[in-house]
Amino acid sequence: MVRRTKAEAEQTREQILDAAESVFLERGVARASLEEIAQVAGVTRGAIYWHFRNKADLFDAMYGRVHLPMEDLFDQVVALEEGNAIEALRTFCVQSLRCLASNARRQRVYTILFHRCEFVDGLQESNERLIALRDRWLAKMEDLLQREQTRGRLPAEVCPRLAAITIHTAMIGIYFDYLRSPHTYDLSAQAPQLIDLVFRCVG
Amino acid sequence: MVRRTKAEAEQTREQILDAAESVFLERGVARASLEEIAQVAGVTRGAIYWHFRNKADLFDAMYGRVHLPMEDLFDQVVALEEGNAIEALRTFCVQSLRCLASNARRQRVYTILFHRCEFVDGLQESNERLIALRDRWLAKMEDLLQREQTRGRLPAEVCPRLAAITIHTAMIGIYFDYLRSPHTYDLSAQAPQLIDLVFRCVG
DNA sequence: CACAATACATACATTCGCGTTTGTTTGCTA
DNA sequence: TAGCAAACAAACGCGAATGTATGTATTGTG
DSSP: OOOOOHHHHHHHHHHHHHHHHHHHHHHOTTTOOHHHHHHHHTSOHHHHHHHOSSHHHHHHHHHHHHHHHHHHHHHHHHHOOSSOHHHHHHHHHHHHHHHHHHOHHHHHHHHHHHHSOOOSGGGHHHHHHHHHHHHHHHHHHHHHHHHHHHTTOSOTTSOHHHHHHHHHHHHHHHHHHHHHOGGGOOHHHHHHHHHHHHHGGGO | OOOOOHHHHHHHHHHHHHHHHHHHHHHOTTTOOHHHHHHHHTSOHHHHHHHOSSHHHHHHHHHHHHHHHHHHHHHHHHHOOSSOHHHHHHHHHHHHHHHHHHOHHHHHHHHHHHHSOOOSGGGHHHHHHHHHHHHHHHHHHHHHHHHHHHTTOSOTTSOHHHHHHHHHHHHHHHHHHHHHOGGGOOHHHHHHHHHHHHHGGGO
8 A cells, every 4th residue: 555645755755754753763874775764664675765866965964854953043142132141041041951961862863973873874964964064153253252252241251252152162072971871960950050051251 | 105114104193183173073973894994095905904003002092182182281280289289170171161262172072972973882981981080189189179178268158179179071062062062162262250159160 | 954834715505684676455435 | 548657566687795714834842
């Protein structure tokens, strides 16, 4: 029985993405076979090759599901004109960590990104997109910090660009370290204090 | 012509490790074939299987070559009784980054660790060793910070454990971010300023 | 100086996974 | 109400990589 309706097709697409998350997490992206992903999704490889070009395309789609909402949120923070933008940024960082701790899908996907994939061969383009993404984030944060510096909310001796790098790498490090052994953290509870310490670099 | 002398055998072992670094870096650990490593090393797979049990064993040996010296150095810093231990720690962090920027082997190996390997399957045990290693580092840093707190060199409101986590994750984040695109950094030059910002969390 | 262990090279069997092609059924559309 | 195309399933062909088994020339040793 094939030739489902359009809504059903979209549903199998989501099932495939769910299965990909699960299998990538367990086996790692490189050792994950499309056959196993298909089995977990309850379809055959034919379905995967219908919806996606190959494993890298599947990987990109999987990341896209969790990434897009977060970037919008960050853009809102940056766009804030009135109020203390640095405080808003701090709140955003705390929220980001809390979301990571509570949202199972984000946790899975970022664990895959940090600890279960090798950015070579087919994933090289994905990696370059991630680097470009990082550069955009950095630029936005630098702008924000520079604006706040003119308003006297960032000490004059602090370089906005280096501060942006510091905050960014600190977040990356927390993500990386937490996802390596989530059971040794209580990230939801510790997030505010961790971010407090990090933000001492700008205050 | 086989059955080399012991010194020659040790040399081929090193050649194999060198080749593994190169191929792991290029292909990623999972997609790196022992055949290619053997070719680069100028031997056959037989030689690899003689010196190492499998790919995971080879991986561990490769990491051991760069790791052991650095842990000794850190232990010396922690063991410092007189003087400002936090300053020594800061110097150690700067040195660590500078070493990363200047030492090609460290750069290759840590790039592999952060961006070219999936800790599943055969590498799961290696991963657990890395986690245990991290816990030891954290404990040592926490001890150091607590000692300095009793001497009034760490603000009373700062939790030593959280500060240790913050410094550790900050270093991880810098490593990770730098190794993802080394050409966008001048890490040797920026290291002192970056570490200065990080260490504002403890001063 | 014999001889067993070393330090590999070579050959083999097997498995696995990918990309593609072909087949089949049914939803849509004119 | 044909008939085309969507949405898969099933089958094919192929290369590549792993572990092991066997061969072989030295080399250190008693």
